[in-house]
Amino acid sequence: MTLSAASPSINPLKALAQLSWPWRVTFIYLLFMLLLPLTALVLRASTVEPGEFWRIATDPVAVSTYEVTFGTALIAALINGVLGTLAAWVLVRYRFPFQKGLEGLIDLPFALPTAVAGLTLATVYSDNGWIGSLLAPLGIRISFTRLGVGVAMLFISFSFVVRTVQPVLQEIEKEVEEAAWSLGASRWQTFWKVLLPQLMTAILTGVALGFSRAVGEYGSIVIIASSIPFRDLISAVLVIQRLEQYDYTGATVIGTVLLLISLVSLIAINLLQAWGRRHEA
Amino acid sequence: MKLERHSQTGILPPSQPERPTPSQGAWVQWVLIGIVLVYIALLLGIPAVNIFYQAFKDGISPFFETLIQPDFVSALWLTVLTALIVVPLNTFFGIYAALAIAHKKFRGRTFLLSLIDLPFSISPVVAGLMFVLIFGRQGWLGDWLQAWNIQVIFAFPGIVMVTAFITIPFVAREVLPVLEEAGTDQEEAAKTLGANPWQIFWRVTLPNIRWGLLYGVILTNARAMGEFGAVAVVSGNIIGRTQTLPLFVEDAYKSYATPSAYGAAVLLSLLALVTIFAKEVLERRTSFR
Numbered sequence: 207m208t209l210s211a212a213s214p215s216i217n218p219l220k221a222l223a224q225l226s227w228p229w230r231v232t233f234i235y236l237l238f239m240l241l242l243p244l245t246a247l248v249l250r251a252s253t254v255e256p257g258e259f260w261r262i263a264t265d266p267v268a269v270s271t272y273e274v275t276f277g278t279a280l281i282a283a284l285i286n287g288v289l290g291t292l293a294a295w296v297l298v299r300y301r302f303p304f305q306k307g308l309e310g311l312i313d314l315p316f317a318l319p320t321a322v323a324g325l326t327l328a329t330v331y332s333d334n335g336w337i338g339s340l341l342a343p344l345g346i347r348i349s350f351t352r353l354g355v356g357v358a359m360l361f362i363s364f365s366f367v368v369r370t371v372q373p374v375l376q377e378i379e380k381e382v383e384e385a386a387w388s389l390g391a392s393r394w395q396t397f398w399k400v401l402l403p404q405l406m407t408a409i410l411t412g413v414a415l416g417f418s419r420a421v422g423e424y425g426s427i428v429i430i431a432s433s434i435p436f437r438d439l440i441s442a443v444l445v446i447q448r449l450e451q452y453d454y455t456g457a458t459v460i461g462t463v464l465l466l467i468s469l470v471s472l473i474a475i476n477l478l479q480a481w482g483r484r485h486e487a
Numbered sequence: 488m489k490l491e492r493h494s495q496t497g498i499l500p501p502s503q504p505e506r507p508t509p510s511q512g513a514w515v516q517w518v519l520i521g522i523v524l525v526y527i528a529l530l531l532g533i534p535a536v537n538i539f540y541q542a543f544k545d546g547i548s549p550f551f552e553t554l555i556q557p558d559f560v561s562a563l564w565l566t567v568l569t570a571l572i573v574v575p576l577n578t579f580f581g582i583y584a585a586l587a588i589a590h591k592k593f594r595g596r597t598f599l600l601s602l603i604d605l606p607f608s609i610s611p612v613v614a615g616l617m618f619v620l621i622f623g624r625q626g627w628l629g630d631w632l633q634a635w636n637i638q639v640i641f642a643f644p645g646i647v648m649v650t651a652f653i654t655i656p657f658v659a660r661e662v663l664p665v666l667e668e669a670g671t672d673q674e675e676a677a678k679t680l681g682a683n684p685w686q687i688f689w690r691v692t693l694p695n696i697r698w699g700l701l702y703g704v705i706l707t708n709a710r711a712m713g714e715f716g717a718v719a720v721v722s723g724n725i726i727g728r729t730q731t732l733p734l735f736v737e738d739a740y741k742s743y744a745t746p747s748a749y750g751a752a753v754l755l756s757l758l759a760l761v762t763i764f765a766k767e768v769l770e771r772r773t774s775f776r
Contacts, residue, residue: 228587235580236602239652243617244605246627250620289526296523300516308524310763311531317759317766318535319713321733322752325740326534329541336533361530393515422610425715429737442612446720449616454625461616468608476601 251462254455262459271441271460274352276467278440279420282359283367287413290367291405297368298375315365320425327357328430352438354430362423363416370412371405378404407482411475418471422464538756542749553750561727562735562751565646569731570711573650577707581658582700586692588659589666606655615649615720622648641723646731649717654707661703662696669695702769709762713755 225233251259262268296302297309315323331338331348338348348354378401386396424442431438433447441464448457542550553559584603588596606614620626622639632639639645673695677687693700715733722729724738732751739748 226587228583231580231583232587235583236655239648239655240602240605243614243621243652246620247613247617289523292519293523293527296520300520302520308527310767311527311535313763313766314531314535314759317709317762319715319733319736319755319759321713321715321736322538322755322759323534325736325748325752326537326541328740329745330534330537336537337529357530361534364530418608422608422613423716424610424612424719425733425737428719429740442610442716445612445616449619449720452625454620454623457616458620461613464610464613468610468613472601472605472608476597 247458247461247465250454250458254459258455259459262456263463267435267439268441268444268460268463270436271439271444272463274355274438275421275440275442278352278356279359279363279417282356282420283363283413283417286360286364286367286416287409290364290412290416291371291409293364294368294371294375298372312365312368315361320362320423321429323361324358324426324429327361327426328354331357331430349430350432350438352431355427355438355440358426358430359420359423362426363413363420366416366419367409367412370415371408374405374408407478407485411478411482414471414475414478418468418475421467421471535756538749538752541745542753545746549746550750550753553747556747558727558730559735559747559751562730562732563754565643565730566712566732568643569647569650570708572647573654573711574704574708576651577654578658578700578704580655581660581662581703581707582696584659585662585666585696589663590671603659604656606653611649611653611714611716612720614652615717618645618649618652618721640721641725641729643729645721646718646729649721650711650714653714653717654710657706657710658700658703661699661706665696665699666692698769698772702766705762705765705769709758712758 254262293312297305297312328349329335331341331354333339333342333347333349335349341348346353348357382400383396386400387393391399422442424440424446427440428443428446431440431443433439433443441460445457445461445464448454448460588599619640622628622632622645624633624640626640639648673691674687677691682690713733714731715737718731719734719737722731722734724730724734726738730738732755736748736751736755739745739751
């Protein structure tokens with residue numbers, strides 16, 4: 207890679223020479239590996255005329271992919287907001303058999319390659335799979351429908367909620383709850399009025415992390431979905447389809463929309479965490 | 488993707504002593520545990536078992552037949568080779584970045600950290616697209632590369648670059664908190680005693696960060712070997728040449744060679760199991776240090 211560096215403000219070479227080695231390595235590596243590719247996308251997007259950009263970005267197929275991607279990701283993240291919090295609660299507060307194994311399973315979506323996740327989910331939830339065959343008589347089809355996209359997104363985002371809520375829950379002193387109980391609060395009151403407010407930032411952060419991961423997910427979804435427009439085609443797959451048709455402009459525009467959404471969720475996550483820190487202690 | 492280290496897991500209280508609790512019985516507890524167990528079984532447990540069941544349901548010979556397929560062997564080799572380049576590269580970067588950032592307060596620190604974290608939030612497909620826009624035939628350097636007859640996209644260099652992009656944050660993110668926690672006292676003491684920076688790094692800093700570093704390296708490796716979306720964009724999926732193991736899984740599944748798909752999937756799942764196991768062990772190390 208012998209590209210002339212996109213130059214920072216004042217005499218970059220001189221500034222670089224004054225830095226220590228760790229800084230030099232960090233800057234140069236980030237410049238070439240991260241900023242340059244990002245710039246390439248942004249510049250390419252900026253060569254598209256605004257009107258044209260808007261037309262491609264709001265093309266009916268594109269809009270249908272946003273709806274499938276963001277709608278399904280949001281629903282999946284919210285479901286996991288509830289069940290992930292419950293899982294964190296159960297793991298922190300109760301002792302039961304196979305608990306260690308369960309802890310390991312929760313890390314599975316982080317460690318398992320997404321292609322493998324998609325493969326096994328597609329099999330298990332297909333009409334003749336272990337779970338899919340139980341649902342097929344009820345008229346519920348999961349693999350190769352939008353529900354399949356949902357299952358893959360649930361799989362991807364679950365661990366984020368559990369692993370964000372769990373440490374916060376561990377920090378909360380049991381004495382606070384006991385104080386509430388001894389003052390006559392019921393279990394539900396204690397939960398709603400004492401615990402939930404303390405956990406809320408962690409839950410929202412976990413939901414946002416899971417959502418942002420589910421929006422960008424490609425590997426497992428391309429396997430479990432049939433990728434038919436208006437049904438279960440997601441934005442990431444549309445980017446690849448556009449590239450395969452050598453429609454670089456189309457791919458760039460939709461890729462930029464995805465990138466913007468990622469940046470917005472990243473900012474939201476950072477704000478949430480900053481807000482959480484300020485309200486600690 | 489963030490694997491939070493929750494230091495308490497290793498030291499759980501032995502058992503809950505008697506505490507004042509409201510009168511609702513233990514059934515609430517078991518209902519909640521039941522809901523969680525069913526959900527995790529449906530979403531994670533059964534799919535995990537299914538990988539091994541599908542791979543070995545007709546005995547072990549289909550599995551070994553997959554292992555000797557030429558396409559599989561070249562996919563495995565490509566995946567290992569990519570990891571062999573990407574993991575050391577990002578390990579060096581991660582250590583350097585953590586050393587640069589730790590113990591310092593400066594304007595834009597949070598921004599720099601977010602920048603390092605960025606590959607976690609960008610869709611892998613978009614990451615791949617960025618590299619196509621630079622090195623692809625219609626990309627910035629397309630004409631130049633073609634004139635020199637260098638192929639990056641649909642070739643090995645492209646796969647290495649996107650994989651490196653995707654795995655930038657892991658080592659830096661794992662090493663940084665360990666460095667911050669260790670403080671600067673020991674380094675300063677070594678400096679006063681006349682050690683040069685190199686000695687300080689090898690004798691003081693590295694032993695302090697070794698478990699966090701190892702964990703970061705393992706995460707980097709797991710992601711590098713398992714990356715699908717970004718590689719799918721730049722590799723062109725040429726069987727036997729630019730097909731990595733995850734791409735082999737998808738390709739085999741879509742062409743109805745399910746046994747082959749599951750054979751390769753078992754191998755990748757073993758990688759995941761090793762990663763999870765290493766996490767458990769290393770977490771205990773760091774919390775008992």
